[in-house]
Amino acid sequence: MLARALRKPVPDTEPAGASMPEPAAGPKRCGFVAIVGKPNVGKSTLLNALVGQKISITSRKAQTTRHRITGVRTVGATQFVFVDTPGFQTRHGNALNRSLNKAVLGAVSDVDVIVFVVEAGHFNLADAKVLALLPAGIPVILVANKLDMVHRRGELAPWLRSMQERHPFAEYVPMSAKNAKDIQRFYAIVEKYLPEQDWMYDPDELTDRSERFMAAEMVREKLFRLTGDELPYTSTVVIDRFEEEGKLRRIAATIVVERESHKGMVIGEKGEKLKRIGTEARQELEKLWDGKVFLELWVKVRSGWADDEARVRSFGYE
Numbered sequence: 001m002l003a004r005a006l007r008k009p010v011p012d013t014e015p016a017g018a019s020m021p022e023p024a025a026g027p028k029r030c031g032f033v034a035i036v037g038k039p040n041v042g043k044s045t046l047l048n049a050l051v052g053q054k055i056s057i058t059s060r061k062a063q064t065t066r067h068r069i070t071g072v073r074t075v076g077a078t079q080f081v082f083v084d085t086p087g088f089q090t091r092h093g094n095a096l097n098r099s100l101n102k103a104v105l106g107a108v109s110d111v112d113v114i115v116f117v118v119e120a121g122h123f124n125l126a127d128a129k130v131l132a133l134l135p136a137g138i139p140v141i142l143v144a145n146k147l148d149m150v151h152r153r154g155e156l157a158p159w160l161r162s163m164q165e166r167h168p169f170a171e172y173v174p175m176s177a178k179n180a181k182d183i184q185r186f187y188a189i190v191e192k193y194l195p196e197q198d199w200m201y202d203p204d205e206l207t208d209r210s211e212r213f214m215a216a217e218m219v220r221e222k223l224f225r226l227t228g229d230e231l232p233y234t235s236t237v238v239i240d241r242f243e244e245e246g247k248l249r250r251i252a253a254t255i256v257v258e259r260e261s262h263k264g265m266v267i268g269e270k271g272e273k274l275k276r277i278g279t280e281a282r283q284e285l286e287k288l289w290d291g292k293v294f295l296e297l298w299v300k301v302r303s304g305w306a307d308d309e310a311r312v313r314s315f316g317y318e
């Protein structure tokens with residue numbers, strides 16, 4: 001059976017990102033949603049559209065979950081918590097990637113629903129590899145994205161039927177992540193798979209902060225992600241400079257640590273760790289703002305200011 005999403009016309013509602021619909025009369029729901037798929041199918045576009053604005057979480061609770069939260073959106077009575085699934089490596093089947101995939105499986109195996117994105121009308125080996133990684137027992141919603149690129153809609157029905165044979169998807173949703181009405185409709189489709197429970201985040205704790213704040217958060221996130229559990233949470237990131245020149249942003253930030261020994265953890269051998277923190281933060285900020293970012297990172301021990309040699313430049317493309 002193809003899901004009702006295929007048949008039922010959806011009433012025009014406000015575009016995604018506009019004011020929230022009135023709270024639905026119904027129990028509160030809240031759960032984790034993972035968006036997976038091979039590169040370039042539109043996962044980020046979908047996530048950004050679903051989350052609306054990039055939202056930061058001011059609550060400490062975020063750090064207690066096993067997931068890296070990429071966005072939270074509360075619509076009506078339901079709170080959607082989107083989580084990241086880093087490194088869905090499908091290109092090479094070597095041992096390293098296999099162990100990476102295991103880590104990914106761990107990240108995906110305790111979400112409430114998985115959104116598997118493919119391009120409408122297409123399914124190749126790379127898609128099959130991602131699909132094969134998905135754990136059993138968790139509902140998977142198939143998003144046939146980029147529907148606007150399908151010119152012969154009639155050919156989609158047999159393709160969707162062929163998809164039913166590949167996996168017992170919970171829903172089949174042809175849509176375009178760039179279409180606001182499709183996004184609006186998608187909340188209602190996903191909602192059913194989230195458990196009835198209280199929200200994890202008070203919507204008041206979700207803020208759409210300034211770009212300056214986002215930059216600090218991004219560096220902070222990479223810092224903790226790449227240093228593992230070793231680095232105490234007392235380390236902070238300070239934005240020293242934030243300048244905009246057209247679409248280019250120049251940012252200078254300082255990672256402030258408590259001790260000399262912590263500095264080593266952040267810098268890594270020959271500055272590799274710090275360089276990676278800078279590169280990854282820059283890449284994500286560029287994606288977020290759709291413009292070039294020059295990010296300069298420094299590390300300072302809170303008590304001392306003579307550490308400027310720890311500077312790493314990650315100007316543009318290294």
Ligand SMILES: Nc1nc2c(ncn2[C@@H]2O[C@H](COP(=O)(O)OP(=O)(O)OP(=O)(O)O)[C@@H](O)[C@H]2O)c(=O)[nH]1
Binds near residue numbers: 178
């Ligand atoms: N026409 C059309 N293009 C889309 C749609 N969704 C995404 N795209 C485009 O597809 C390209 C890839 O989109 P991304 O969102 O970056 O894809 P991704 O899956 O996150 O890619 P990776 O980060 O490489 O994994 C971009 O150029 C998007 O603008 C859609 O619904 N219709």
